[in-house]
Amino acid sequence: MTEPVAGFSKFSKEEKIQWLSNLYLNNDSEAVKVLKQYWNEDEKLQQLHDEFTENTISNFYLPFGLAPNFLINGNLLAIPMAIEESSVIAAASKAAKFWGSRGGFKATVLNTKKVGQVHFIYNGDFRKFESFFKELKPRLLDAVKPITKNMEKRGGGVLEIELKDKTAALENYYQLHCNFDTRDSMGANFINSCLEKFAEMLQNEAQNYADFTAEEKDIEILMSILSNYVPECLVRAEVSCPLDELSDSPELDGQEFADKFLRAIRIAEIEKYRAVTHNKGIMNGVDAVVLATGNDFRAVEAGIHAYASKDGQYTSLTHASVENEIFKFWIEIPLALGTVGGLTSLHPLVKLALQILQKPSAEDLMKIVAVAGLAQNFGAVKSLITTGIQQGHMKMHLMNILNQQQATPQEKETIIDYFRKNTVSHNSVIDQLEKLRQQ
Template sequence: MTKPIQGFSKLTKEEKIDWIVSNYTHDAESAKIILKRYWNDDEALQNLHDEFIENTITNYYLPLGIAPNFLINGKLYAIPMAIEESSVVAAAGKAAKFWLDRGGFKTTILGTEKIGQVHFMFSGDADKLKSFINSVETKLRSEASDITKNMEKRGGGISKIELRDKTADLDNYYQLHCTFETLDAMGANFINSCLERFAKTFKQEALHFSEFDETEKNIEIVMSILSNYVPNCLVRAEVSCPIDELADNDTDANEFAKKMIQAIEIAKAEPHRAVTHNKGIMNGIDAVILATGNDFRAVEAGAHAYAAKDGKYTSLTDASIENGIFKFWIEIPLAVGTVGGLTSLHPLVKLALEILQKPSAQELMQIVAVAGLAQNFAAVRSLVTTGIQEGHMKMHLLNILNQLGANETEKATLTEHFKKNSATHSAVVEAFENLRKGI
């Protein structure tokens, strides 16, 4: 039985690898070979990667693809996407091409406000607490000025500090609810630093507030942390065209528009469908977030919270037909950055941002939202026409063939075969086995 290890973080990378493969793999030498295969030959670059996180033993690669032909507000983009799932990049590119000659994508920034909170417990007089907050706000801002001065020079900083009474939800629970503008930075470190300074000043000033009795002066600070739910850091992306322009190959424009509306209405009404519907949106969004070195977990959490903002989990996209015009759009909260974090460290992140023509944070919000909308359009379009599996399984074909150990000639032969046949997993296995047998 493997024993717990002390001081793992102090081991060299080689020692960490030796320990993990010896204790947790069946073939230590093979495991070690796999881990070292993914090291970068450039020692400086590998050292950079090793220092991104703790206890690194190797790199974990994801494919970086390009979805071209995105016309956004009249400007043409090729969008980098880092993702492992088959058909996502192809679907995004297909949607971009579809809308390229139909006016492209239009986007609008609806807000850029970020949120952070100091959570605290107070069992005294609520009116006294309100009076204290009013008296201390200027002090809170001035005491944090060393943190905010550079952000303020660029036009950002602290927007608002307000007291929120949450005692109806939890006894004695209050918040300092604070809003921020962080410009091209995602702003997590900036916001958290401000909040921790607020908490320190807040607690100190309470000790000297004359209206508090001795018990009320001992405010209990529980924690100070930004929120990844940013409903006022919001972007809208949309496409539209006359219904008759939706005709494509064998698709009847009116029938297609009707089914698209129905599909969206189902996702709005049924949470089980809405979750999968929104997952498809996040396929596009997460892929761009990853490629640009942003925090996809934060974006995911905020997006799904926004989908449930009215008390029921529902679709993030919407569609309508008005006066013969088909419209398809998304409104989604996106807190992203183009400076700080990995954006200035990871070479591929820097290259991805260069490919995107060095966008500001607001421009990146718009690009990311478009990627999500395009992905959703492509997915729903497939669902209401040919079905999702035809395109997905053909894109997944090479993964299945690689699992089966097909050589390049076999891959070429079977790829050609499945251009005209349904590429289910069992069908691919059967065709591969028949090919090997010479049938």
């Protein structure tokens, strides 16, 4: 058994790799070579990447691709996506082309309200605390003026501070529930700085409040932190067309396509086992754009999946209807995104992604991300109710299988040509490759 390492963060990158190689890689020179081959030759760029996080030993690359032909609110965009999964970009691009000839995507930001909370323990009469809070609230807003000054110039700031009694769930537990508008910034640091100032004021002012007993003055701050659940930071994206324009399948007319599609969506609305996979497909599109634009996909995932459960049961994030011979398909999701701050001004590919998207505002990016999720979901459901999901997915996965088997360029060309007319499976690709090599 090895001893815990001391001062690891102070090791140089070479020292970290040597320590790793000695203890966990059996001094495998090839493993060390793999780590180093992903270092950037530009030392300044590599240092930038090293400083994004802690204890960096290499870079982990994801493919950076483009899904073209997205007509969104009348503007034609190519959407950058960072994702390793086969067929995601292809499916999104196919859906974009399909809807581009049917009026494109419409997207609207419904609200941009974000949330943060001060969680605290108070042992005393809640009515007295309500009176205290009513007097304190204007002073709380004044106390954060140095923090909010620049944000207010851009039209954002603190929107509201509410006192919430949560003692029914946890003894003596209360919170300041605060709403913010952070404009084009994701706003995590801004929100947390405001919350910590609120917490400091809350404790200090309670000590001087005459109506409190000694015990009531002793407020315990548990934590001050933003929430990634932002059910009022909402964006809606939708597509629609007449039924007679809906199907591009020779086997199904528009009405038949719509019937199957609506039933598939309804299953995702009522059956959580299906809903999770259904929504995962949506997140294929959402996360890929969130990553490419330097935003926090983990926060987005947590918030969106919580939103999918907001009515007490996990359900589909997309919905569909047919009214007056018009098919409509839409998504409504919470998205707390930023186009300034964080990696947006540091990571070269993030800056490029935002340039490709024509330097969007945070609201513009919300629309684009929601559209990407809707397009991805349409492509997936369309495949499921027509050809099946595996036909397209496995053809896109074919190159991964060939690379795993270290196929030569000539072998790849022959195998790809063979599977243009044959069903792809892992075993069938291996069999065909072995036959080719025996010849």
